[in-house]
Amino acid sequence: MARQVDVPALVESARKGAPRAVARLISLVEDGSPALRDIMAALAPYTGHAHILGITGSPGVGKSTSTNALVTALRKQGKRVGVLAVDPSSPFSGGALLGDRVRMQDHALDPEVYIRSLASRGHLGGLSAATPQAMRVLDAAGCDVILVETVGVGQSEVEIVGMADTTLVLLAPGMGDGIQAAKAGILEIGDVFVVNKADREGADSTVRDIRHMISLGDRTEPHLWRPPVLKTIADRMEGVEDVLEGIDKHMAWMTEHGELDRRRRARAAQEIEAIVLAQLRARMGDLRGGHGIGDLAAAVVAGETDPYRAADDIVAALS
Template identity: 45%
Template sequence: MTRSQEESRGRTAEAARLAERLAQGDRRAIARGISHVEDGTPVGRALLDRIYTLTGRGHRVGITGPPGSGKSTLVDHLSRRLRERGLRVGVLAIDPTSPFSGGALLGDRIRMRAATQDEGLFVRSMASRGSLGGVAAATYEASEVLEAAGFDWILIETVGVGQSELEVVELADTTVLLLVPESGDAVQVMKAGIMEAADIFVVNKYDREGGDRRSQDIETSLEISGWNRGGAWRPPVLPAVASRGEGIVELLEQIDGHFAHLTRDDDSLGRARKDKIERRLRALLRRALLDRATRGARIDERLEEALDRIAAREISPYRWVETVLADWMPSGEE
């Protein structure tokens, strides 16, 4: 057996061991599995392949909203309620990676006090690692690991978002958008493209001034954007004061309602997920193609060589890209 065959066998064996342990709910295996998929290791890829048939059983709920809107606090309360129902809950909490150091300070656990010494609750912090969509590149894969480990609900808490970081919609069955009374007027809300994105709106910190006005703005925007096409889900707008646990029960009822809507007939959830799976397949393929195509292309080296000349305006970046491409894919002519 060659060395690479041996290595590949070792990886398959390790992935198999991890898959078996995590399916039994072994917390260390779950944690290690998430690390592997997060780091994009060969073991991680083998693991995802192996556990795929165990995924798709959980209800994935995305919680998004601007910084300071109370996402972590809300997730903490939601987890407690779900645990009271006897459901197993996995939480993925994403915080931004610093573009300057590559490091990250992940502080969502501070507000998640429920997350200790409870086998039915697993909380993992993830750094965004350069992804700009409000979640990490591996958040989808991490939620698959949690599903394979038997968690009934996966709560995905995004980075604090502005107007466009709505990638969580692609991962979640149900997307909850948190706003606060200060979140801006109706035009801001409409601009953000979030009218289409959110399945449930929550105006958190409702006890502060302007809460009712914010709710009305959202309702108005929903009317204008014409949500009521045949059989569509009408996103509710809910008040909450998450820090006091107010509005949590009502929110859970609506999340349940939305899931009931998604599963209203045998195939409706499948249909809703299939669109997302198709987009995901395209993205995976694109990533794999790019990886394979750029292997051995010495991109970093060539970049280094060209940087000074481009900065000095001796050659244009457009010319450079064409030259590199021509060397590496000579048949690119159309």
């Protein structure tokens, strides 16, 4: 028999910041527990406080080191911090490649820092399907800032824009010149750009390149946010305070211009839509079990109908 989950008690403990309750709630949402809906309903009134900070960048730019440095700087300000690290996983094995190794040991014993790795489990885009729910748990647990670190190449960088209030794009000298950044689509998604490993040759020209490319974009209207391009040496904590300042300025700008609300509503709408589609997909799965889709698929293979007419039949059956 599955252990009964006492949702109200668990949420109450998590709200007081009890790490074990927070960890258990994230495990429950990640595993798609039957209690998921109750948990989400119980958390709802306590969400909306945390500033969601997405951190992305190509492998090798120092994402984990930078995340670690940001956590240190945020802790100095007395902030409670959550960290969600999303691992890539094989579409076949379903397992996380990096496993559950302890990340960021500097903060492992700090009760005001919640660190969690989420497996991406084949979810297209590199972010775990459970990421928004895990963010809600950390938000309700009183985190002031939640850092979502993606092992970001390509699609996941795109997806993180929908997840975060502020997206921080990390670069390293020589890896992220302007043209490459433009090709990778990261100019469009960054709210704050950080050139890490700034003691390396080429850091200033990378900064100039990125600034130049940004100035060529359509973000130069006075009411639009102009992303700062900053330099850090994260493993020596250099420049990290400036990054926090840039992030705070972006938050203030968003609040002033109604952009924060706009982003959060768009995010909630996307999330609702994803849940609706998942439910409809499950219903279709039932139809498939009941030979609904199977018979239609056989008719398509036989050339007796086409996929569009078959789809019409399914939509009619769902409605």
